[in-house]
Amino acid sequence: MKILKENAGPLTNLEVLDFLRSRGAAKDPTRVLAPVAPSEFKVYDYLTQSAASNQTRESITEFVAKCKPYKLTKSEIANIINIRPSSSVEIDPLIENLDSRLGESVEELVELVVQVFPPPSEQSSKSDE
Structure with missing residues (x-):
């Protein structure tokens, strides 16, 4: 993913969820295969339980x-x-x-x-x- 313009505006929770998925966040119980920080997994877990999980x-x-x-x-x-x-x-x-x-x-x-x-x-x- 290439950043075209820094701080272009606020992100929706869906956009953050999509970004974390693109980095490899998933419901993988080991969570060692993806290059995602533990704090990002916590955000991912929260967002999958929020309204963002079924938005398009x-x-x-x-x-x-x-x-x-x-x-x-x-x-x-x-x-x-x-x-x-x-x-x-x-x-x-x-x-x-x-x-x-x-x-x-x-x-x-x-x-x-x-x-x-x-x-x-x-x-x-x-x-x-």
């Missing part, structure tokens, strides 16, 4: 395109993608001046998040019971 690049691209009318910053979009809020209470701390910037559109944005991103693994297994 296509869903992220779709979300970024559909949320353009809300005029969110790149970091706000990255936080929404990583945290995947499912209510206006959860999205409130992620967007600066939420009420003045979005007003009544907050619920629409929450619905967009719920529509575009699949439910996290743990939630989908609970709903199947």
